[in-house]
Amino acid sequence: MKYLMWLPSEGERMLFVLFLSFLIGFEREERKSSNYVFGGVRVFPLIGLIGYSIAALSDGVLLPQILGFAVISGFLWISYWHKLTGSGYPGVATEMSGLVTYIVGVMVYREMFWIATALTVVCVLLLELKTRLETLAQTIEPTDILNFSKFLLLSAVILPLLPDEPFSEFQLNPFKIWLVVVAVSAVSYGSYVLQRLTKGQGGVILAALLGGAYSSTVTTIVLARRSKQEGQDYLFSGGILIASGVMYLRLAILLALFNRDLMFRLTPSFLGLAVVAITTGWLWTKREKATVLKPQDTFNTNKNPLEIGTAILFGILFVAMLVATRLAVDHFGHYGVYALASLMGVTDVDPFIMGMTQTDPALTPLDVAASGILVAAASNNIAKGVYAYTLSSSKAGMQSLLFLVFLSALGLIPLLL
Incomplete structure (x- = not known):
């Protein structure tokens, strides 16, 4: 003025x-x-x-x-x-x-x-x-408002109340533990919301992209089961590979939030693996015409990641991984970390990988933590390949298994370098 x-x-x-x-x-x-x-x-x-x-x-x-x-x-x-x-x-x-x-x-x-x-x-x-x-307002369901309220409960109500200091010989910090829970839930919830918004409007490729950000393991299981119904082997096996590629992008984001050193160490490899998997999967799906998935058949098996029980369960698993990692290092050295990484890859790798971001560098050096994350991701790819082979049609299952074993091998190459 x-x-x-x-x-x-x-x-x-x-x-x-x-x-x-x-x-x-x-x-x-x-x-x-x-x-x-x-x-x-x-x-x-x-x-x-x-x-x-x-x-x-x-x-x-x-x-x-x-x-x-x-x-x-x-x-x-x-x-x-x-x-x-x-x-x-x-x-x-x-x-x-x-x-x-x-x-x-x-x-x-x-x-x-x-x-x-x-x-x-x-x-x-x-x-x-x-x-x-x-x-x-008419398109938003009451459950969506409830879900967002749960996110505010996790992040804006519970988180500030927790003490930001380590406890016990395992150096467990309640604030940082719950912050990890909130961050992982937020990334998954973002994908969950996009899935709700695009329900019935996308095909297998979009479902694989969004599902991979939510949980590549769950997405693999859902797409594998769908392949038996649809009979489009190339389409679904390519979608499963795309979901695993998105997993690496998800991990890169989580590492950027909680451990910059690990991010700088692993992001080049993760980005390369994501590009290879997503591009190969997309080209593979082009061998068949993509179809639109019905809303009730797409991701109804996904549970809302902001359920309080889900968040508490993840927090318990995260704490267990922190304790297990400390015990593995104390009793078995670095090889204990690799064994634990291989074991956790069969289920959910997020608690283990986030545990690696919070470990004491004096006990678990940066190169050991980075190697453990690579092993866990590779192990998870093999597990998803087995799930796909078991649940898919025979042809789609074999294609998915070969793709994911190859992706797992590519993910272990940085260990040799």
Whole structure:
């Protein structure tokens, strides 16, 4: 506002109030043709000027501003009562926007320019996007809101309450342990949400990409079972390979969040493996025409990763991996880490790999931790190959097994270097 040097500061503020109030009033003016609206491009600027004037006359004292707010609220209540008795239209957005306009005027007097501008912009967007927001609300299921509330419970309620200091001889830090649980759940939940949003709109390739970010093991099992029903061997075996490629991208993200040294050590290998697997899998699927998966057949076996029981189970497994890794190093040295990595690859590798990010470098050197992660990922690929071979059609199962064994071998090459 400094470009209006010829105006006093009060004049600049009044023009600013008029500008912000006019934006809200202009949006409400457009609605007059369809619904009853008590004001538009004239009334809303007046409300903003009233708020500014009362704040100026009271010299910033709060009580007169509150009384002014109450008076404006009374007029708006009369308007709302007239709307209900006259048209029966129950919408209260116009009255609420009038209150916002009054508050904007007060904020401008207090030189809270950024907040006043942001409040105006948000108000106009909420009013203008009425139809889209109502459509979105109708598409969101109550379970989705509950799931997001669970994420807030895990991250914003439980996490800050935990102590950020190590306990016991195993140096278990409750805050860091739960932070890992939240991070892994968030990555999986992001894929879970995308699966819900694209349900019934994507084919095997999209299902493999999103499922690989959720859980490549679960995705392998689901696609393997589907291959028996569909009889499209190349399509599903390629999709299983794509899901395993996405697994490496998922691991790279988790390493970037919790251990930069391991990230720098393993990310080049992980990115290379992901590119090879995803590209090869995609080219392989092109040998058959992709089909759209039915919603009920795609990922109904996926459990919501934000279930409290799921999060607690992961936390228990993570703590168990921290303790088991410490015991393996103490009793068997580095070979104990590799044996544990091979064993954990048969089930879920996330607890073991995240445990590697939190181990003491003095006990588990960086090269040992990196090698253990590579072994666990390779072991998991072989396990998924066995699952695919067992559950798929014979041809798709053999193709998947060969692909995943080859990917596992590629993943172990960095150990030789």
